[in-house]
Structure formats: C-alpha cells, structure tokens
Amino acid sequence: MPTTKTRWFNNYDTQKGNDEMYSLNNGMKPYWNKLLTEFDTLGITGLTARQKDIDWLLSENGVTYNVYNDPKGLHRPWNLNVVPFMLHQDEWTKVEAGLKQRAELLNLVLKDVYGERKLIKNGIVPYEVIYGHRGFLRQCSGMELKIEQYLSIYAADLCRGTDGRLWVVNDRTEAPSGMGYALENRSTTSRILSDMYAEMKVKRLSGFFQEFNQMLIDAAPGKKENPTIVILTPGSHNETYFEHAYMASFLGYPLVQGNDLVVRDGFLWMKSLQGLKQIDVVLRRVDDAFTDPLELREDSHLGVAGLLDVVRRKNVAVINPIGSGVIENPGLIPFMPAIAKYFLKEELKLPQIASWWCGQEKERNYVLEHISELVIKRIDRTNRESIYFCEQMSAKELEELKKVIIERPYRFVAQERINFSTAPNLSKDKLEPRNVVARSFCIASKGEYSVMPGGLVRVAPDGETVRVSNQRGGTSKDFWILDDAEIKEDKNRHWQKKSSIAISGLDDLPSLTAENLYWAGRYVGRTLVNARFLRTVMRQMAIVQNRDEKPDSEKLKVLFKAVTQLTGTYPGFVEKDKNGKLAMDNPYEEMLSVILDKNRIGSLAHTISMFGNSYYSIRNLWSSDMWRVFENIQKIWNSLVDGDDHSINKILKVLNQLITRLIAFMGLIEESIMVQQGLLLYFIGLQLEQSTLNITKCRALLTIKYDEQVEYDLLEYLLTSHESLNIYRYSYRSHIELAHVLDLVVLDLDYARSLTFMINRIQKDIARLPHSKHDHQLNNYQKYIFEAFSKLRLAESTKLAMTKSETDFKREDLDTLLEELSDLLYKASQSISNTYFNHTDKQTQLFTQSFPI
Structure with missing residues (x-):
C-alpha cells in the first residue's frame, strides 16, 4: 500500500489488474516508492507543472506524430507523460538475455526462410505460416547477404503478464519504429526531471546509439571505412516522419526518398546536383513490398526500381533486409519453443502469450469452441484489418468470424485474452492506472545483439481502453532502467569511426532535398510578398470603412485588381465569375477568400500550407530555433483560420504578426545550414x-x-x-x-x-x-x-x-x-x-x- 509520504496516491485504483508499482504480493516496489517520495516533495501542483514543461518542450522541439485518416492527424503533437515507466536492473538483466535470444532466433528464421527452409522441411513450422504470410517475398528467395546477422534491428513489444513476468506480445522486424521517439523522450525527461533522473540512477542511452551507428558502418559492402549511408523515408506524410528526420539529423546522414535514388550498372546511386554518388548502406523506413517497383509492387512511388538486383549483387546493404517482414508474424509464436530447441537447443527465456494457429485441426477446433474468450489476429498485420477482441463481439459477429476462420484457417491465430499490467499516468491532476506496452530494441553488434537500456513505452488513452496504439490516441512514457551503482555522466558523443556525410556539399546534395530547399525559398518569398501587399490593401479598406465610404474609389479598384494579379486567384477582381458576378461588387468577401480559403490555389492560406509542406519535407536540416518560429507562425495563422473574428482589424493584426515571424524565420535559415550544404x-x-x-x-x-x-x-x-x-x-x-x-x-x-x-x-x-x-x-x-x-x-x-x-x-x-x-x-x-x-x-x-x- 502507498506510504504516508505518497498519500496523494491513496485513491489509485489497481483492482482491474496487476500494476507496475506493485509486486505480486501487492507490496510497493522499493524504486517506485522512492520515485513517489520524490513526487511528494513536488505535490500534485508541482508535478502538473512539470507535465506542462514537458508539453511545452516537445512543442518547442516540434515532436509530432501523424495519425492517418484524421482531420487533425498530420503533425499532431507527440504526448509524453511525466511519470516514467521503470524496471530495476536485476529484472532487466533477465529480460535483456531473453531479447537477445529472441533476436538471434528470428535472425536464424529469416536466413532459413529465404535459404534452406529446414524449418519447413523438418516439420518444425507449417509451410502455410510462411507462404501464407504477405510478407514472404518470393523475389528474395535464395538471396545471400554479406553481413553475418541478417536481422540488424529487432524490436519486441513487452507486457507484464499475470505471473509477474514480462511477456513478448509482438515482434517487429520489417522497419521497426520508435527508436528516435525513445531518444527524444529521454532527452526531454532528463531535462525536466533532471533531479529525479540523477537520483534514481537511470542507465544512459548514448552507448547504444554509438553501437547503432557503428552497426550501420560495419554493414557496408567491402567493409568500407567511410561508407555513404542514407535513411530512406516514404515522405513527410508517413506516421513517424518526425523520427526519420530526427534520426537523420542526430546521426548526420541524409534523409532521402525513392526519387533521390537510382540503379545504374548494378549499383545504387544518389542523384545529386552534380551527378550520381554511390550509396553503400540504406537504413530503410519503407515497407518491404514498396521498396522496388520493378520487381515488387509496381504501383509504389516510394522505392527504387532495381534495388533488389543491387542487393543480390551484394553491392548495397539494406537494413533491415527486404523481405524481413515475413517474421513479423504472430503465426510463428506457437512454434517458437520448438524453433528455439531446433536451432539453439534451448528453452525460450521470455514467455509468450498462449497462441493457437488455426491451420491445425486440433487447435482450430479449440479456437472455435472457446472463441468468445480469445483474441483473433491475422498472421500478417495490416492497418486495414482489426484485431478481434471476441469478448466484446455479439453472437452474430462471432458466427461471422467463425465462417471467415473456417474458410481460410491458415490466415488466423488466436491468443489468450490477458489483462496486462497498468502503470501510473498523470491525468487531470491525479494519477490513474493505464495499460502500457513497452517496446525494446536490439541491434546486431559484433556477432551478437545489443539491447537498448530502455525503449519506447506506449500508454492507453484512458483507463477503459485495452488496446494500446498511438494511432488510437495513446501517449508515451520514458523507459527507465535503474541501477544500484552510480551512473557515469555521458561523455561527448563520439562515433568509433567517421562515416562520410553525403550532404557535405552541393555536389553531394540529394536532388529531392535540393528541390525542396529551392521551393522552400519560393514559398517563403511568396508568403511574405503576398502578406505584405494584402496588409497594405486591408489597411486602405479599414480607412474607407472608418470613414463610412464605399470601397469604389479608383485607387482601391487598382489595388483590388493587383491582388488578383499578384496571387493568381482569377477571375477575382479582374473578370466576372462563371455566374456573371464581379468580385468588385463585394470586395470584402473576395478578400476573405483570397486570404483564408485554403482550397483556392494562390490564396494566402494555400501558400502558407505549401510553405508548411516544403518545410516538413526537409525539417531534418532546420535548427530548433527555426522550428519554434515556424510553430509560432502556424499558431498565429490558425488563430485566424479557426477563429470566428474575421474583421479587418483582426486580419491586420494577424498579418502583422505573420510578417514579423516570417522575417525572423528567414533570418534563422542562414544559421541552420551552410551555403554549400x-x-x-x-x-x-x-x-x-x-x-x-x-x-x-x-x-x-x-x-x-x-x-x-x-x-x-x-x-x-x-x-x-x-x-x-x-x-x-x-x-x-x-x-x-x-x-x-x-x-x-x-x-x-x-x-x-x-x-x-x-x-x-x-x-x-x-x-x-x-x-x-x-x-x-x-x-x-x-x-x-x-x-x-x-x-x-x-x-x-x-x-x-x-x-x-x-x-x-x-x-x-x-x-x-x-x-x-x-x-x-x-x-x-x-x-x-x-x-x-x-x-x-x-x-x-x-x-x-x-x-x-
């Protein structure tokens, strides 16, 4: 039970399941008691103030997450809760060993699936689990890589089960996300909670990211000392684009899109202003099937035509390898114990959810009989399909689901419905238990795997929600691994080897980045010139309005026509519209449209939107000060667009603020990147x-x-x-x-x-x-x-x-x-x-x- 020092936790409800603060005997874990004692010195008011500081800092740093199919989805602010998720080193040592074992197992599975396929030949894994998975790419069959460990990056989602141990819920192997967000979370909490961070002896992340950089360098064909490394992103509308840009900036590697790259003579090249520059390593954030439109999905605009051929020739290293999505497969979970015995002669060190693959008759019959107690998943995940929480479904819905399972049983896996642990979350000035999922990361390092001492923790949006997902409104926590020994202060970040930075000069600038820089300049210039002229016209309209005069003087007519000519918003004030009306008859309405209509090409709102798009596309190049000014521009503009006051005076006030921020933004650009970059x-x-x-x-x-x-x-x-x-x-x-x-x-x-x-x-x-x-x-x-x-x-x-x-x-x-x-x-x-x-x-x-x- 909470101590008197943590009396403001007395109403903390843990009746719905096990909680991270308590051990199985319901006693509070010592390190949680220590943190709560620290919180008690702040009080709820002080802790809430720290949460506001975190929110402010994340906003200042421009940390965002894109939510698909949501009007407010693009560039949604990232949410980080002030209360961290904590594990002690004693427990973490066992988890770490289990994660290393699982990463090695999946590495061996990946090699086998596209190689000798012993698991299938020897009956360890049914062939439908592999061939029925959409992640299996026949084009990758027989492909050999020069690197020893095919699976370079592995992420596991962990939850604490009813037995008090951390269980593996999901495996992420295709292009695992979250590493950059975990780093940003740590950067934020270590600043806002610096006193507690030091007092709790939290293990640092810097060593892991040094190894991560070294892993990229070592992956280069021919073991080049100075390989050219790029990060391949689907673009600024991807849900985790902030992370792509953040990692590119942190590591110092160029962020490229598919159009920046081209295959020539069996090698991969980056299109630069000068010509072509050979690429040695690609850290990809593009899904497998979209990486090569020549051999895989021909409708993809995200990949590079011919990339698979370059990989076959061993002239480029792609991390993780194309095709690795096949082991991101819950259908493998029931067979993992047998796989561990087959490959390693070991038992699994980390427990898994009890799972039944429906392709086996006995298991399928059990699932159909007990379906209301289970969770049903497809063996290949996709955002377009749901996970079925059967206890929440009606009898009719369950019968429909049974029919789908019987029709294609090999596509489905059933898992035990378990109430995973909760952790304290600050919400509305009090602590509430919320379901949490912790994502941990492993990277290949010198023949084995290294594990990040921490990771990314995601939190359910409310106390009733079972499923934890950022796409569904979840938040995050920093992940602290606590040690008893004193933690040495981080030294200056220093890579063991220095990889060449492909963005070091104009000759090496990716062509798409160069184009975005060019258009960023054009849109900034267009926004400023148009805003200044619109301000001039609105001032004259205000003068006329104050004098109770009609806005039909010759000079105002000239100004109005100039607005149309400058913005290109024809017919505007120049010609009659399709209904035979002339905007000059109602100049205020036309001016509002020219200023506020985002869907009207040439309007100020449309120009600001395009300016924002060009900025986001190359945000890895900009400084934090530029981001702050940019965010301020967006807030000022949104205050006008979303507000009810569209009076001339209000518009003039916003235009004044907009213009001064644009000038500040333009001044900061010269401090962010060099002329030759x-x-x-x-x-x-x-x-x-x-x-x-x-x-x-x-x-x-x-x-x-x-x-x-x-x-x-x-x-x-x-x-x-x-x-x-x-x-x-x-x-x-x-x-x-x-x-x-x-x-x-x-x-x-x-x-x-x-x-x-x-x-x-x-x-x-x-x-x-x-x-x-x-x-x-x-x-x-x-x-x-x-x-x-x-x-x-x-x-x-x-x-x-x-x-x-x-x-x-x-x-x-x-x-x-x-x-x-x-x-x-x-x-x-x-x-x-x-x-x-x-x-x-x-x-x-x-x-x-x-x-x-």
Missing part, C-alpha cells in the same frame, strides 16, 4: 520568387497612367508594401515621383530590395551551381538571368516613366520591360528545374504481379 538553392528560389512577384506588382500598379493624386497614392502603396517608403524618403527627401520609385525599387544595383540587386544576386548564386562550372559557356538558366540583368542595367527610369504621348494611358516601355523580365525569369526557373530536379524517369515491370492489400 543547400542554402544556395534556398536563396535562388527566394530571390526568383520575390523578383517575379515584384515585377507583377509593378506591372499592376505602375504601367497605367492615372490622375496625379491616384498615382501618388499608388506609388506610396507600392513603397509601403515593398517596405521601402522610409528609405525612399531618406534617399530622395522629395515628393514621391515615379522615376525615383523606379530607380529605387527596380533599377538600384545597391539596394537589397530592388529588382536589379536581386537578379544580380541570382546571377552570382547560379554561377556556383555544379553545372554552371563545367565550361566557359553559359547554361540556359544563366543566359536568361544574364539577359534580364542586362536589360535592367540598360534601362533608364525617366524613359520608363514616360508614355508615348500626352493622351496615352499606358507606359509601353515599362510594361514591355517588365513583361520581358517576367518571361526570362520563368524560363530560368524552368531551366533550373529541368537541369537539377528532373524526377520523371519511370520503369515498369515486364509483367503484372499481384500483391494483396
């Missing part, structure tokens, strides 16, 4: 976008001649939206004149916001791109930019400001120049994309293969 592509995209939009803005406001007052106001609006009004006044100290405005905004070679300065900057930056250095001739994109710069240098503001005659209303020379510049910048952009970002190569299978979903 990809910042150059961002700069080129940014300058191209800002130049193009400034040309559009000048064409909309300056090429038509208006009466003197309207023209003066439009010049002032242009300077204001360009953030150049003050510098104009300081530089010219005169009445605002068109020729001077053109000199400053368009032609000034020394003013950073002028069109000439930006195009000159583009000219210098593109000269540093790899293909620009091949010979003395200019590339097409260089020619276009050089021509644009030359036209600007030859232009004269006084001539541009003139019309052909006193009666003309159009400044032909200015309009022609701006139109030519716009066309040249578009051609330059297309040329850059075609030269460096071409991902259109497509390979197809010679015949169609069926991969059931």
Whole structure:
C-alpha cells in the first residue's frame, strides 16, 4: 500500500489488474516508492507543472506524430507523460538475455526462410505460416547477404503478464519504429526531471546509439571505412516522419526518398546536383513490398526500381533486409519453443502469450469452441484489418468470424485474452492506472545483439481502453532502467569511426532535398510578398470603412485588381465569375477568400500550407530555433483560420504578426545550414520568387497612367508594401515621383530590395551551381538571368516613366520591360528545374504481379 509520504496516491485504483508499482504480493516496489517520495516533495501542483514543461518542450522541439485518416492527424503533437515507466536492473538483466535470444532466433528464421527452409522441411513450422504470410517475398528467395546477422534491428513489444513476468506480445522486424521517439523522450525527461533522473540512477542511452551507428558502418559492402549511408523515408506524410528526420539529423546522414535514388550498372546511386554518388548502406523506413517497383509492387512511388538486383549483387546493404517482414508474424509464436530447441537447443527465456494457429485441426477446433474468450489476429498485420477482441463481439459477429476462420484457417491465430499490467499516468491532476506496452530494441553488434537500456513505452488513452496504439490516441512514457551503482555522466558523443556525410556539399546534395530547399525559398518569398501587399490593401479598406465610404474609389479598384494579379486567384477582381458576378461588387468577401480559403490555389492560406509542406519535407536540416518560429507562425495563422473574428482589424493584426515571424524565420535559415550544404538553392528560389512577384506588382500598379493624386497614392502603396517608403524618403527627401520609385525599387544595383540587386544576386548564386562550372559557356538558366540583368542595367527610369504621348494611358516601355523580365525569369526557373530536379524517369515491370492489400 502507498506510504504516508505518497498519500496523494491513496485513491489509485489497481483492482482491474496487476500494476507496475506493485509486486505480486501487492507490496510497493522499493524504486517506485522512492520515485513517489520524490513526487511528494513536488505535490500534485508541482508535478502538473512539470507535465506542462514537458508539453511545452516537445512543442518547442516540434515532436509530432501523424495519425492517418484524421482531420487533425498530420503533425499532431507527440504526448509524453511525466511519470516514467521503470524496471530495476536485476529484472532487466533477465529480460535483456531473453531479447537477445529472441533476436538471434528470428535472425536464424529469416536466413532459413529465404535459404534452406529446414524449418519447413523438418516439420518444425507449417509451410502455410510462411507462404501464407504477405510478407514472404518470393523475389528474395535464395538471396545471400554479406553481413553475418541478417536481422540488424529487432524490436519486441513487452507486457507484464499475470505471473509477474514480462511477456513478448509482438515482434517487429520489417522497419521497426520508435527508436528516435525513445531518444527524444529521454532527452526531454532528463531535462525536466533532471533531479529525479540523477537520483534514481537511470542507465544512459548514448552507448547504444554509438553501437547503432557503428552497426550501420560495419554493414557496408567491402567493409568500407567511410561508407555513404542514407535513411530512406516514404515522405513527410508517413506516421513517424518526425523520427526519420530526427534520426537523420542526430546521426548526420541524409534523409532521402525513392526519387533521390537510382540503379545504374548494378549499383545504387544518389542523384545529386552534380551527378550520381554511390550509396553503400540504406537504413530503410519503407515497407518491404514498396521498396522496388520493378520487381515488387509496381504501383509504389516510394522505392527504387532495381534495388533488389543491387542487393543480390551484394553491392548495397539494406537494413533491415527486404523481405524481413515475413517474421513479423504472430503465426510463428506457437512454434517458437520448438524453433528455439531446433536451432539453439534451448528453452525460450521470455514467455509468450498462449497462441493457437488455426491451420491445425486440433487447435482450430479449440479456437472455435472457446472463441468468445480469445483474441483473433491475422498472421500478417495490416492497418486495414482489426484485431478481434471476441469478448466484446455479439453472437452474430462471432458466427461471422467463425465462417471467415473456417474458410481460410491458415490466415488466423488466436491468443489468450490477458489483462496486462497498468502503470501510473498523470491525468487531470491525479494519477490513474493505464495499460502500457513497452517496446525494446536490439541491434546486431559484433556477432551478437545489443539491447537498448530502455525503449519506447506506449500508454492507453484512458483507463477503459485495452488496446494500446498511438494511432488510437495513446501517449508515451520514458523507459527507465535503474541501477544500484552510480551512473557515469555521458561523455561527448563520439562515433568509433567517421562515416562520410553525403550532404557535405552541393555536389553531394540529394536532388529531392535540393528541390525542396529551392521551393522552400519560393514559398517563403511568396508568403511574405503576398502578406505584405494584402496588409497594405486591408489597411486602405479599414480607412474607407472608418470613414463610412464605399470601397469604389479608383485607387482601391487598382489595388483590388493587383491582388488578383499578384496571387493568381482569377477571375477575382479582374473578370466576372462563371455566374456573371464581379468580385468588385463585394470586395470584402473576395478578400476573405483570397486570404483564408485554403482550397483556392494562390490564396494566402494555400501558400502558407505549401510553405508548411516544403518545410516538413526537409525539417531534418532546420535548427530548433527555426522550428519554434515556424510553430509560432502556424499558431498565429490558425488563430485566424479557426477563429470566428474575421474583421479587418483582426486580419491586420494577424498579418502583422505573420510578417514579423516570417522575417525572423528567414533570418534563422542562414544559421541552420551552410551555403554549400543547400542554402544556395534556398536563396535562388527566394530571390526568383520575390523578383517575379515584384515585377507583377509593378506591372499592376505602375504601367497605367492615372490622375496625379491616384498615382501618388499608388506609388506610396507600392513603397509601403515593398517596405521601402522610409528609405525612399531618406534617399530622395522629395515628393514621391515615379522615376525615383523606379530607380529605387527596380533599377538600384545597391539596394537589397530592388529588382536589379536581386537578379544580380541570382546571377552570382547560379554561377556556383555544379553545372554552371563545367565550361566557359553559359547554361540556359544563366543566359536568361544574364539577359534580364542586362536589360535592367540598360534601362533608364525617366524613359520608363514616360508614355508615348500626352493622351496615352499606358507606359509601353515599362510594361514591355517588365513583361520581358517576367518571361526570362520563368524560363530560368524552368531551366533550373529541368537541369537539377528532373524526377520523371519511370520503369515498369515486364509483367503484372499481384500483391494483396
């Protein structure tokens, strides 16, 4: 029972099952009592404050988890409970031995399944358990690898059974996730609970991750001292994309997608700005069947055509090997004791759930007779199919399930329904017991397996939920292994060998990463320019509104049409819509749409969404400060989108906040990555976008001649939206004149916001791109930019400001120049994309293969 020191646990309900705080005799475990004593000094108020600190820190660090098919799913904040999950080293030593044994067993099974198949030939495992599993890939049959241990990474889900021991619930072998989240959890709790963390003598994780890095290096064919290693991700919409980016940043390896890689001459290459760079090791987070569209699923856009052939030739190491998903198989669980005796002449060291494979008559009959007491699973897991908790099903549902089992019995496994242990979880200012599942990780290391001293603990979302899953709203805990001995402080992280970092220079930058950097620059520039101009227009609308005037003045009409031209949201204010209506009749409604309609291409909301997507795609490159500013931008914007107040004043307030955060974000980019690591592509995209939009803005406001007052106001609006009004006044100290405005905004070679300065900057930056250095001739994109710069240098503001005659209303020379510049910048952009970002190569299978979903 709780001691008096932990009196605020008196209402802690453990009647529903065994609890991690208590041993079988219901006495509190000493280390839990010690932690609760530490908590008691904080009190519930102090502990709740620590939980808020954890929530704040995770948000600041941008830790997210994507929940599929959920409106709020993308980039959902990661939840970490302040109360850790704890085991003592005495118990952990036994668990560790069991995990090593199980990893070695599954390694031998994996070799056998695609090799000699002794388990099937000798009747240890029925062939349907292997061949009936969707993870078995016939294309991998007979494939040999150079590495000694095929199964490089293994994860096991553990729960405490009614006998007080930790049981294996699931095996994860295809592309086990959670290692990065476990590391982030530890980083967070060790900061927020630093005093308790030291007092409880928690074992460190640093040694494990050093071994993990060394494992990747040692896996390289030919035992290269400096192999090129990449992390293959399905992309930013994957549920654990944060972890992919986090591990890439932590280990210093480039994060690539399938389009970044290509097979040539029996080797795997990364497409860089310079050309192709050979890859030695791929740490994959793409499922087996999607890794090679040439031999496996032809509809996959996530893998690399021909990858399996490179693996067969032993020219690349893929971790875990393609095809390893076949042993992520609950159908193997009933046969694991026999497998252990066959391969190791040992008993299993870790207990398992009692399981019955329905492909055997005796076992199937037992399952059908006792189905209401069991949990039914398919032998191959998939997110599209449920686990059947039969005690919660109706009689009719059970009969339907029986029919499905009888039809294809080999596909199903039944498992005993067990109430696994609970652990204390802080919820609503009190501790409540919640079901927990602990995931532990093993890695191949020097002929055996090393186990992470901890792992990832997932927690049920409420006290009634049995199934524990992040996709179903679960949270997490840090996993502490406690020792009696003093824990030495972590030394600086130092890898035993230094692997080459493929992102070290422009020549080695993955092409998809380069493209995302380029578009990140374009979307940041587009968001800033459009937000500033929209703010200028909304200010004028506010002035008109305050004066109770109708918004139909000539200058406002020009501004409204410029909004449509700048954002590309046609027909907008320029033309009638399909119903014959003109937006000019209700400008406020149209402005709201241009600002807030996320589904309208060109709107500010759509641009911010695209800016966010480009940012997430390369988030492993950004600093934590950038993430904080980015998160702040999202919160500010969402406060407007999700709020009920869409008044002009509210919009102006949000636009002001948005613009200042964008400027801060842009300033931080230069501190996050070096120019030769990809910042150059961002700069080129940014300058191209800002130049193009400034040309559009000048064409909309300056090429038509208006009466003197309207023209003066439009010049002032242009300077204001360009953030150049003050510098104009300081530089010219005169009445605002068109020729001077053109000199400053368009032609000034020394003013950073002028069109000439930006195009000159583009000219210098593109000269540093790899293909620009091949010979003395200019590339097409260089020619276009050089021509644009030359036209600007030859232009004269006084001539541009003139019309052909006193009666003309159009400044032909200015309009022609701006139109030519716009066309040249578009051609330059297309040329850059075609030269460096071409991902259109497509390979197809010679015949169609069926991969059931």
